[in-house]
Amino acid sequence: MPSDLTYEILQQLISFDTTSANSNLQLLDYIQQYLQRHGVDSHLVHDDSGRKANLYTTIGPDHIAGVMLSGHTDTVPVTGQNWTVPSHQLTVKTHADGARWYGRGTTDMKGFIAVVLAAVPDMLAQPLHTPIHLAFSYDEEIGCIGVRRLIETLRQLPIKPAMGIIGEPTSMKVVTAHKGKLAAKVTVTGKECHSGMAPYGVNAVNYAARLIVWLEQLAWQKRSSGPFEYGYEIPYTTVHTGVVQGGEALNIVPNHCEFVFEFRNVAAESPRDLLASFRRYASELEAEMRQVDPNCRIDIAITSEYAGLATANDEEVVSFVQQLTGEATTTTVNFGTEGGLFSQVLGVPNVVCGPGSMDQGHKPDEYIESQQLEACERMLKRLIKRLSQPNEGL
Secondary structure, eight states: OOOHHHHHHHHHHHHSOOBTTSOOHHHHHHHHHHHHHTTOOOEEEEOTTSSOEEEEEEESOSSSOOEEEEEEOOBOOOTTOOOSSOTTSOEEEEETTEEEEESTTIIIIIHHHHHHHHTHHHHHHTTOSSOEEEEEESOOTTTSOHHHHHHHHHHTSSSOOSEEEEOOOBTTOOEEEEOEEEEEEEEEEOBOEEGGGGGGSBOHHHHHHHHHHHHHHHHHHHHHHOOOOTTSSSOSOEEEEEEEEEOSOTTEEOSEEEEEEEEEEOTTSOHHHHHHHHHHHHHHHHHHHHTTOTTOEEEEEEEEEEOOEEOOTTSHHHHHHHHHHTOOOOEEESSOOSHHHHHHTSOOOEEEOOSSBTTTTTSTTOEEEHHHHHHHHHHHHHHHHHHTSTTTOO
């Protein structure tokens, strides 16, 4: 079983409802107090509202670069999900294949944060000759928003991490690549009238449908023609429309419709180029709409965007983490992380490696297997031992 301290900390972390719509400051206050009891000071980087923050601290010498352990503190909502256990209370159940620890965030990704915090006393006892940096962010689930503030702060520091481990759930496999993402909201403004006079109106739902069909045709084009990157389960850029809202009544030509869509792009493709093509088509439709009413319009706004991760297999961080986990291979994941921003914006090479599986994340009765937490504990023990050797370093 994982350590009692891991259990105690995860129990506390799960009790805080850090859904992205909420503040994460109570959780960070708990972490800061925990670190302070061990003599570790930490720094908060707040958002504009002051309701959310990132946390950053260094354990060990502060004059040399070290290894960053990164995780996000926010979770997805439980609204509308049918939970059979309390969503914000840690529940442990024994199954044929071992114990499972239930609660929102156990897998994604408070389990990793709990293991990291439980290892702090060991980090201090060794002591470390090469530092470990802890980076805990906010609003990852809605587009890797919070970490951008943290990255800007880290760019100003004289010493940056030499490499990073993003503790998202990968079943402790070493992940070197994931796709990027661009999401956008489209708002179509038409002209309403009685449905019996439909030709005198501009049907916003119909024009939104034509835009969605364009996106669906693009999706099929990518599926058939690529470009392809065969390390992925789905080796091409995907295009997806998720939510559509429009219209008030059947006998009214709708004057408003909106929808959201996303690109999840392979490294060989620019989502901004795809968006530019979409905008050109939208402009053609907008000109057509304005022949009926000059006030008609189509507005397209990016709602979230993050870079993909593409860490070369010969980067030092890859072999370094492989030695910690005992995994000789690398793999990819279909979900996104903050890793691409750390590598592309901050210049910190990193891999994704953490306990649990996204097969359990974002679902009712989210859980993490106790063996996964134990495996993460072993990885951190090896990391601490490695960094406490004077001549080992990275």
